[in-house]
Amino acid sequence: MDKFTMEEARSHRVGPDFSLADVDPTSTPGFEWDKEAWEREFHEHDAELDELQEKLYANGRSKVPGTGAVLLVLQGMDTAGKGGVIRHVFNAFDPQALKIKAFGAPTAEERSHDFLWRVRPHEPAVGQIAVFDRSHYEDVLIQRVRHMAPPEEIERRYDAIVEFEREMASRNVRIIKVMLHISQDFQKQNLIERLEDPDKHWKYNPGDLDERELWDEYQEAYEIAMKRTSTDFAPWYCIPGDRKKYARMAVKYLVLDALRSLNMSWPPANFNVELELERAKKS
Amino acid sequence: MDKFTMEEARSHRVGPDFSLADVDPTSTPGFEWDKEAWEREFHEHDAELDELQEKLYANGRSKVPGTGAVLLVLQGMDTAGKGGVIRHVFNAFDPQALKIKAFGAPTAEERSHDFLWRVRPHEPAVGQIAVFDRSHYEDVLIQRVRHMAPPEEIERRYDAIVEFEREMASRNVRIIKVMLHISQDFQKQNLIERLEDPDKHWKYNPGDLDERELWDEYQEAYEIAMKRTSTDFAPWYCIPGDRKKYARMAVKYLVLDALRSLNMSWPPANFNVELELERAKKS
Numbered sequence: 001m002d003k004f005t006m007e008e009a010r011s012h013r014v015g016p017d018f019s020l021a022d023v024d025p026t027s028t029p030g031f032e033w034d035k036e037a038w039e040r041e042f043h044e045h046d047a048e049l050d051e052l053q054e055k056l057y058a059n060g061r062s063k064v065p066g067t068g069a070v071l072l073v074l075q076g077m078d079t080a081g082k083g084g085v086i087r088h089v090f091n092a093f094d095p096q097a098l099k100i101k102a103f104g105a106p107t108a109e110e111r112s113h114d115f116l117w118r119v120r121p122h123e124p125a126v127g128q129i130a131v132f133d134r135s136h137y138e139d140v141l142i143q144r145v146r147h148m149a150p151p152e153e154i155e156r157r158y159d160a161i162v163e164f165e166r167e168m169a170s171r172n173v174r175i176i177k178v179m180l181h182i183s184q185d186f187q188k189q190n191l192i193e194r195l196e197d198p199d200k201h202w203k204y205n206p207g208d209l210d211e212r213e214l215w216d217e218y219q220e221a222y223e224i225a226m227k228r229t230s231t232d233f234a235p236w237y238c239i240p241g242d243r244k245k246y247a248r249m250a251v252k253y254l255v256l257d258a259l260r261s262l263n264m265s266w267p268p269a270n271f272n273v274e275l276e277l278e279r280a281k282k283s
Numbered sequence: 284m285d286k287f288t289m290e291e292a293r294s295h296r297v298g299p300d301f302s303l304a305d306v307d308p309t310s311t312p313g314f315e316w317d318k319e320a321w322e323r324e325f326h327e328h329d330a331e332l333d334e335l336q337e338k339l340y341a342n343g344r345s346k347v348p349g350t351g352a353v354l355l356v357l358q359g360m361d362t363a364g365k366g367g368v369i370r371h372v373f374n375a376f377d378p379q380a381l382k383i384k385a386f387g388a389p390t391a392e393e394r395s396h397d398f399l400w401r402v403r404p405h406e407p408a409v410g411q412i413a414v415f416d417r418s419h420y421e422d423v424l425i426q427r428v429r430h431m432a433p434p435e436e437i438e439r440r441y442d443a444i445v446e447f448e449r450e451m452a453s454r455n456v457r458i459i460k461v462m463l464h465i466s467q468d469f470q471k472q473n474l475i476e477r478l479e480d481p482d483k484h485w486k487y488n489p490g491d492l493d494e495r496e497l498w499d500e501y502q503e504a505y506e507i508a509m510k511r512t513s514t515d516f517a518p519w520y521c522i523p524g525d526r527k528k529y530a531r532m533a534v535k536y537l538v539l540d541a542l543r544s545l546n547m548s549w550p551p552a553n554f555n556v557e558l559e560l561e562r563a564k565k566s
Contacts (some may be wrong), residue, residue, distance in 0.1 A: 058485040058486075062485045083379065086377075086378060091375060091376070091378060096366065096369055096385065096416070191563045191566075192560065192563050195556060195563055196560070198549060198552070202341040204552070209566055266481060266485060267485040271489050276489055276492070277475065280471065280475050280492060281475065283471060
């Protein structure tokens with residue numbers, strides 16, 4: 001039996017010696033490809049996940065002191081599969097406790113503020129699970145590659161991001177940052193697929209090919225960003241993305257890991273249970 | 284084979300002669316109880332729903348003129364099953380296109396504004412499906428029952444609500460308003476269940492029993508509110524709620540009906556497909 005373990009999911013963590021070139025986007029470490037095994041492992045912990053997310057929501061609702069939250073940051077080149085991860089990992093989650101926020105190109109108003117200004121309002125509240133589909137990292141990725149900000153401002157942002165995330169983590173927000181790492185070939189195949197299927201034309205943007213021409217520059221920007229901002233309280237995970245299902249499984253396990261680490265109980269009653277039971281029965 | 288039809292779902296619509304007392308909360312009109320048939324009918328249109336919601340999202344993202352949206356308003360007495368409807372009807376939906384908003388007791392700031400002030404920011408954007416867990420109707424339900432606003436202000440609100448919803452509908456927002464109608468016995472049983480299970484204590488609020496004492500007043504307020512505000516563009520549906528699964532099925536079909544009525548196509552390409560395909564292949 002092929003098991004997918006938490007150790008495998010965690011093994012994608014970006015450390016100080018990280019080199020993006022060493023990660024094979026087509027690999028599926030810790031898991032031999034087998035559809036049946038995949039289905040089983042993907043859903044293996046669904047009941048536990050279900051309970052954990054309800055506990056998180058319950059603790060938030062009940063304002064239990066110390067209740068945490070989860071933030072998943074998803075980054076990747078175009079067609080890396082961010083939408084698919086959100087859809088497949090989270091559609092078993094209770095939609096009430098989820099906050100999905102997609103960050104597009106900043107508006108004129110957003111550009112007139114510090115880069116974190118538009119991000120802060122979307123921090124997860126206690127008891128919430130927030131997912132960023134792209135994020136404040138765009139401000140050190142496309143902005144670096146496209147020289148949209150001076151080098152010293154980009155430099156400043158790495159540290160500002162670490163401080164921003166440190167502050168969130170200090171309020172018990174578990175932060176998981178994932179780069180879905182795909183190969184150039186895989187992207188090409190995905191773009192062609194979108195162009196060949198009229199039902200998918202809406203997903204295609206001619207600008208995607210312009211960014212694709214800067215592939216190497218983006219890889220460099222990703223590597224630097226991940227190395228500079230992968231911390232104990234907000235680690236980066238670089239997950240091979242060419243096998244979409246593998247990536248979805250790894251992300252699901254990382255979310256499970258984060259939820260488990262919150263060590264939650266059900267909120268205690270803040271009323272006299274016996275008395276209320278008596279009242280209810282008489283009502 | 285027992286089929287659940289759209290006609291059955293629509294039959295719960297509140298018309299001018301509506302009487303809440305005539306609706307049996309334990310009934311399951313149009314559907315004999317059978318677990319297997321239920322499973323089948325509940326998931327019967329999942330593939331179509333999936334495509335419709337993706338189309339809606341796609342049209343919104345592509346800014347196709349005339350793209351609509353969906354708003355589902357959920358109301359009901361405590362323990363009526365609003366959370367369960369959200370969870371079971373919508374967890375097959377792509378979480379990216381969903382906006383769930385729960386309205387609690389208004390804050391001091393919210394109370395200092397018109398009752399619709401806090402609601403307007405949560406109108407669905409084009410391409411979105413919004414769900415209100417409680418809503419602006421609380422301002423003519425609890426506020427009427429508890430005399431929290433003068434009678435003439437309550438009167439004014441019915442018309443203000445109709446105008447508010449008319450304006451939304453004129454922007455192609457399909458509005459579905461659902462009262463999950465449960466019996467007093469069913470509520471009692473639910474409250475006792477919450478009290479007897481420590482894992483559910485967080486769902487219980489001693490205030491629920493206080494509201495329960497005003498059951499008849501609430502039924503009256505619901506009937507008046509539904510009759511005054513059930514319009515062609517924003518109809519109310521009073522759905523029997525004691526059989527939770529029946530209620531979830533009826534709501535699911537109403538959402539499907541609303542999505543179908545938007546008559547959507549996939550957004551057309553706003554670029555030269557042949558040219559882009561050539562570029563992609565060379566890239």
